[in-house]
Amino acid sequence: MDARPLQVAIVRARYNPYGGAERFVQRALAALASGGAEVTVIARRWTPPRDGEAAVPMRLLRVDPFHLGSLWRDWSFARGVRRVLAGRSFDIVQSHERIAGLPLYRAGDGVHAEYLAQRRRAEPGWRAALTAASPYHRYVLAAERAMFTHPALRAVICNSEMVRGEIHSRFGVPMDKLHLVRNGVDLERFRPPTLAERSAAREGLGLEPGRTVFAYVGSGFARKGLAASIRALAAMPGARGVGHPAVAGAGAGAGAIPRTCAGIGRAAAEAAIAAAPKPLPPVLLVAGADRKLAAHRALAGRLGVAGQVRFLGGVDDVRPVLWAADAFVLPTLYDPFPNAVLEALACGLPAVTSTRSGAAEFIRAGENGFVVDALDIGGIARALDALADPQGRGARAAAARASVAPLSLDALGAQLIALYRRLIESPAP
Structure with a gap:
């Protein structure tokens, strides 16, 4: 294989500087760029991070078709992404959205079916019924199943063993297609304070x-x-x-005098307790x-x-x-x-x-x-x-x-690049 930079496309509909999934994308971009990859981001909306993280060299392709409502928004973005990719060539296309027919998906949002199952535990019955009948949630569930069962899907990046197991059990995706690549954290930026x-x-x-x-x-x-x-x-x-209890005297019964007051008499002890800062x-x-x-x-x-x-x-x-x-x-x-x-x-x-x-x-x-x-x-x-x-x-x-010491950004970048190389060197059947 030649030594030219990897051409990587990252698909993420929207970047929210406060969102955890989007922060992962930002860190992945930095890791990929430091590893020599040339990155193109395909997004509906992308706002640079505002918390001091360095900007990453990348090309931005905006895909923002007209839409009304969440369902139309997601459907039109998926269709727009397919059209953009049909006219361009990338070594790797990594999607962070539920779009059927793409080769590599990062399950950063987990499994929507599992999320709804957990949500039902906390909802009253009437709200759970509304959620089950929601056209939007029905669309997401259908898109999720279509993506995980599509023959073009070659690999799924899972950020936890929990998600890896959920995808395998719910959709039958073989375990050798489910690659564990945990989120990275900037260990220099996030450190114990002085x-x-x-x-x-x-x-x-x-x-x-x-x-x-x-x-x-x-x-x-x-x-x-x-x-x-x-x-x-x-x-x-x-x-x-x-x-x-560590402050007030662990194990003291109601009305008991703390050990620190023992031996000075009840009246004096009670006065000391009353005078002590709460x-x-x-x-x-x-x-x-x-x-x-x-x-x-x-x-x-x-x-x-x-x-x-x-x-x-x-x-x-x-x-x-x-x-x-x-x-x-x-x-x-x-x-x-x-x-x-x-x-x-x-x-x-x-x-x-x-x-x-x-x-x-x-x-x-x-x-x-x-x-x-x-x-x-x-x-x-x-x-x-x-x-x-x-x-x-x-x-x-x-x-x-x-x-979390093993979860450096360098480790994240190395894992992603290694996975991309394996996929490129073993073309799809």
């Missing part, structure tokens, strides 16, 4: 020293479990200032934009934790949010492999995520986080409470960072 950086981050967010802070990062609040995170925060022992209730930082922000703000108010849930909106650079926090929470209903969890782990934050999150494959219970069912509010609360304990915080931070 003491000065952590102090500056907390001060910038108005956080007092000694307050336990949890971080949530992500748009699409309903799917990614923000309501469950708020409910879990409210269910924690320290949500209203009771304090963590433990600060934990705070949940929410970085992300969503149309249902008001509903989630109202939920926090009803649960009595409005003052502890701080909505930051869409954040260009999430590092100060992560650096200010003690743990990360994303109890998503369904997420193939959330970049937000990787970035948190890389910053040394232990993470609480769900059983239907691809990132759960990197969590070791108690070491760098916990894996809990997305609807188990009590379980999420207990996990957060365990991570609020200052004892072992340094060990958890080290374990979190170590768990």
Whole structure:
């Protein structure tokens, strides 16, 4: 094979600078460019990233046919992509959209059928019925099945073993066509903070020293479990200032005098307790934009934790949010492999995520986080409470960072280039 640069086309309908899937595309582009590939992006809309990530050399082909509504939008984009590709030649066409007839698909959005199955668990019956009858969801399900069963499909890039298993079991795609290439994370950019950086981050967010802070990062609040995170925060022992057992005296019964006050008499002990500063209730930082922000703000108010849930909106650079926090929470209903969890782990934050999150494959219970069912509010609360304990915080931070150390952008680029070379060297039958 000649030594000319690989000609790679990446198909992604829309780039949202806050979206996890789009952030993967941006990082993949950087990795491919550094590996010598020449990249063309075929997109309906593409907005450069705004969080300091370097721009990547690429050619942009816009495909944005007239449309009304989501179904027509997706259908017309798929048809437009096929027309564009019919008149051009690429070594590799990697689609991030459900378009039948293309050779390589990256299942970054997971399996829509599985997402709907998980969504039904959290919806009332009437809403689940509406979802099942939705023309748009019916179109996506049909497009998904047509793509996975199309004879032209040669390979699928899966970002987690969870997604790999779902595709195989639901559509019968052979395992040797399902290639595991996990998301990469910029390990230089996302790293544990220095003491000065952590102090500056907390001060910038108005956080007092000694307050336990949890971080949530992500748009699409309903799917990614923000309501469950708020409910879990409210269910924690320290949500209203009771304090963590490690501070208040673990195992003390009602009315018991903490060990630190033993021997000075009940009256003096009670006076000392009354005069002591009250433990600060934990705070949940929410970085992300969503149309249902008001509903989630109202939920926090009803649960009595409005003052502890701080909505930051869409954040260009999430590092100060992560650096200010003690743990990360994303109890998503369904997420193939959330970049937000990787970035948190890389910053040394232990993470609480769900059983239907691809990132759960990197969590070791108690070491760098916990894996809990997305609807188990009590379980999420207990996990957060365990991570609020200052004892072992340094060990958890080290374990979190170590768990994602192999997922560098260089490793991502090398895996993608190697897969492309294999596909080129073994042409389709």
